[in-house]
Amino acid sequence: MFQIFIIAGWAAVLIILLYMWADVREISTLVKENKRELLRSNLSQRAGESFPNLREEHGENERENGSGTEEIGEKQNRTVPLSASEERVLDEVLSEFLS
Secondary structure, X not given: OHHHHHHHHHHHHHHHHHHHHHHHHHHHXXXXXXXXXXXXXXXXXXXXXXOHHHHHHHHHHHHXXXXXXXXXXXXXXXXXXXXXXXXXXXXXXXXXXXX
């Protein structure tokens, strides 16, 4: 009789551990998705903050040459494509961070 209670107790503990393991896996998935979203938003903000000087210099060169006909507001909304080396470094960092 005592052995039956011990076996039932171990079964209950095992079921509780399986539920906890499932919850931990679900939480880890959510945390990983949150990290990805934060990284994406952080990179987009940094890209917007990093390249305005470059765009302003480029706009000044165009105005000096007489070919700058766009408004300044439109120039600031444009994105600058990354070079091949910058893109490779970004891919390495993202793959290392997200794995």
